[in-house]
Amino acid sequence: MSEEPQLHEYRPGTTFPGVIGRTVDESSPAWPEPLRAAEGAPNVLFIVIDDMGYGQLGCYGSPIRTPNIDRIAAGGIRFANMHTTALCSPTRTCILTGRNHHSNHMAAITEASTGFPGYDGNVPFENGFIAEILKGEGYNTFAVGKWHVTPTDQTTAAGPYDRWPLGRGFERYYGFLGGDTHQYYPELVYDNHRVEPPKTPEEGYHLTEDLVDRAIAFIADAKQVAPTKPFFTYFAPGAMHAPHHAPKEWTDRYAGVFDEGWDVYRERAFARQKQLGLVPEGAELSRHDPDVQQWDSLSDDERRLYARMMEVFAGFLEHTDHQIGRLLAFLEELGVLDDTLIMLISDNGASSEGGPTGSINENKFFNFVPDSLEQNLAAIDELGGPKYFNHYPWGWTWAGNTPFRRWKRETYRGGISDPFMVQWTNRIPARGEIRTQYAHAIDMVPTVLDLLGIEPPASIRGVTQSPIEGVSFKDALVEASAPSSRTTQYFEMLGHRSIYHDGWRAVCPWPGTSFSESGRAFGDPITADVLRELDADAWELYHVAEDFAENHDLAAQYPDKLVELISLWYVEAGKYNVLPIDGRGQQRFAEQRPVIAKDRSRYVYFPHTSEVAGSAAPRLVNRPHTINALVEIPDGGAEGVLVSQGGVDGGYSLYLQGGRLVYTYNYVAAEYFHITSDTDVPSGRHILSMEFAPTGEPSIREGKGTPGTVTLFVDGEAIGGGELPVTIPIMLGLAAGVSVGLDAGAPLTDAYAAPFPFTGTIHRVVYDVSGEHIVDHEAELRAALARQ
Structure with missing residues (x-):
């Protein structure tokens, strides 16, 4: 039997190399060469957890069981010094583009956009997404789960769709476009259209399970046709954002675990973090937060309620970990897990939207409506189920960010220091190791490109690309003693500012070090007069190379160093579209914005x-x-x-x-x-x-x-x-x-x-x-x- 003739291929856009005669028998065909990934290109999997603090994973010292995420850490590297922006939409644009959040025009969540270049919520097309880059390198690209990087006025059926996932380099999408959604009744989008969930809560539906099913299906669809074609999958469940929803059999596993309260949780998690090598042996646990009640001062009803709220959160996290395990097991079954570059990160510190007393409805926070202990207690037996949009109180937020102070929305380390791990079994030999090098979410994209040997493209779909602002930490993955590739990083979130430089951090908290100490409320505006006062008196200075949890303010001791860092913050602010400084919170939701109609x-x-x-x-x-x-x-x-x-x-x-x-x-x-x-x-x-x-x-x-x-x-x-x-x-x-x-x-x-x-x-x-x-x-x- 004669062999089939070999196809003659040529690169599209070049001269046709075949022969065109008057008839087929005197002609020679040639085909445009299909776009193929480089030989041996690995799969890439980003897992982005929502609102998960530094001290909430088992492998970061928590009593919550996360065996599948722990398996990623054991098979690779955990970072002790990874940073985010303190809020979800901004961090996600950093993860996807390798540029700072103000450079991405995403100073806050999309619902809080304002009419300034760093704040309007429209991620520029010159800031290409990693999906666009890898798609151009022959990858399949899938996004599953939370998106939240499209301007809210553009998430309607009238579009435009160019900033939806399929418009930014993803070939398939299944998830929700907003900041959070009901885990039993989600607002789902499939590719570019709305769909209803495939089952009801009564039939056993839960969003995280559905998202994993869809991620597996997307990967299977492609791999059964082209087994060697690599994929990039961006998997972003709604967990651990409110509402904290999980089946009762999962939440009941933690009955009684948190009855001793948040201070005991912190002390035990901190000790475990030291044992794991995540926290320096000489580090100190941050102070008891002034906005958090003393556990022993609470009534029996309050302790019972708050412990149950944390049990629900813990069950939600273990349930989420189990679903992530299903995805990893499928990759293992396919035989591709060892050649998949996995990066897992949280988008900010643990969330404080539950307020001081926790809430059965997170929407109260966004409307300044106080919570009622009586109403919360009445709901205790149904927390985690579909009836409530529940969230735990500040005490568990603070504990979840052990050993740091404060939380999401603020640029103390509790808001910006997050779990991060990397695994690539076939190429990164480290197993269960810790890295202390300083890194930021913007560094993920350049690191992936560096590991894959891909140069950032000069243009994407005809749009000249801006420089990637992140730097690769590839060296730290290979060599534990490699120096940090990042030496400076600014932070700004809702008027809360800080900057890191060579082991030092300056922080200007807003509305203050705590609500009780400042006498201000979240969302209080920053006027020009207030800003002058803040710059003159409110900046704090920490030598984080020695003071891991920002306990000792050295501003009075080193005034020249403080002035240097404040000046550097303003230099970075000018470079990355950070001005004007805006301390408002919920008030931004009412901002008038352009609409299509x-x-x-x-x-x-x-x-x-x-x-x-x-x-x-x-x-x-x-x-x-x-x-x-x-x-x-x-x-x-x-x-x-x-x-x-x-x-x-x-x-x-x-x-x-x-x-x-x-x-x-x-x-x-x-x-x-x-x-x-x-x-x-x-x-x-x-x-x-x-x-x-x-x-x-x-x-x-x-x-x-x-x-x-x-x-x-x-x-x-x-x-x-x-x-x-x-x-x-x-x-x-x-x-x-x-x-x-x-x-x-x-x-x-x-x-x-x-x-x-x-x-x-x-x-x-x-x-x-x-x-x-x-x-x-x-x-x-x-x-x-x-x-x-």
Whole structure:
């Protein structure tokens, strides 16, 4: 049997090397050469955990069992001195681009963008993603899980899609675009479109399991066709961000483990960190944080509640570790685990959004609504389940960042020093070793490129690329005694500033060293006068080469060194788009931003369409508005949701039930208001409406939006009403999309069994935020009815 002739290939864009005759028999073919990765190119796997502190993994001293993550550490290298930005979206852009977060225009989370170059949330195309680079080198590229690096106004079905995962170099995507999501009712995107979860919580659904299933499927799809083609997979579960959701059989494994409190946790974790070699033998544990209660001063009920909140977190983490283990086991089954470069990192320190007392609804934090011990205790047996959006208290946040002070959002080491490990069995010989070299998340991309022998491209898709700002730490992976390749790194997050240089750190905390000591609240603005005072008096100085946990402020002892570092911070700030300094927090969420569609007072929605993202929905908080549903009700009546927005964490629903029109308002799961019509809604074609009319002013810093009256109408005729004594002041919900014809996702009320789809016909739903009353539209309403 004769051998098949060898294909003649040529590089696309070069001259065709074959022969073109008048007929095929006197011609010789040649084919454009397919894009192939370099011979022996490894797979690359990034695992990005959310809100996980330095002292929360088993291999970093925690009592929480994380055997699969520990296996990565045992098979490779743990870093004791890795740093992030103190917040999720900014760090993720660093991980993906190798540039600083302000260079990426991502000074804070996307929802807090402002109109300045370092802050607008639009990662420039000249800052190429590692997915774009590796795709150009012949890799398959997959992103699974949390994204949160697309401007919120661009996460709608209207796009633009060029800053979604598939627009930034990933060939496949499955996950959620926002900052967090319900683990049992997630807001899922598959490639470029919204999808519903494949199962319900009652059928055993949990997001982390689903994400691992999808990651395995993406890899399997490609490997069964092209076994030698490498992949880059960016795996970013919603864990360990709130809500802390895990099946009860996992959370119950930790019953009683945390009953001795957060101080005991810290002492034991710190001792273990020293044994592991992560913390220098002479290091000191940071002080008891002034904002954290003394465990012994708490009531029995408080200790019982807070211990259970931590049990839920621990179960969530062990459950997450188990799912990561499934992914690693699949790679091992494929025979590719040993030739996969794995980097695992947390995006910031442990999170403090639960407040001093913990919360059953994280959305309270974003709306300045205080938590209630009574409400939290009432929920204790259901924490971790789908009913609540729960988060633990500050004490466990502080303990989770052992041995450091403070937490996420702040640039003390508790906010910016994070677990990080690297494993590549076939190429990195280290096993279970510790590295103390200074590194930052921006250094991951250049290190991967260095290990793979890839030069950063001069351009991507015709866009000239900016210099990568990170530096490779490849030498530290090979040689334990290699010097740190990074000697300087600035930090800024929500006005909290610091800088590292050659073993020293200067820190200017905002709103202060603690809330209780400063007398300020998170989100207090920094004016020009305040900034001058801060620069004159508030900077602290730490010799972290000897003072690992920033315990000894040397500012008075070394004033020249402090001035040097403050000046260096401003040099770096000018270099990387850090100015203007902005101390505001939640207030930034209300910032006016450009939108694709021109601002309007009327929004028209249709049934059988994707949920409208909250960022594109009409802004209803603290303003008059009406909702009008043009419907057809069959003989015998109909029931179900006409329109809803939000979920368990807050929102509203307008629906028919028992023949009556009902409006339910969920005030951050603290109070529920149900307003029902006085009469039944007749069959036929009708416009069913609700009108909200404010009756007072909001008290936003007290967690109270505008109070008002709600009136219900059929065809412009009032059929009932009631009072909303308090409303949500800033964010209806953490995602808060508008759904027509059902209550999608996590149900916002237990007044019905969600999704409670409408059994009649909805032609359209019209929102009006002009401030005009329903009666002003009577003629228009009748005309609309006539056209149906």
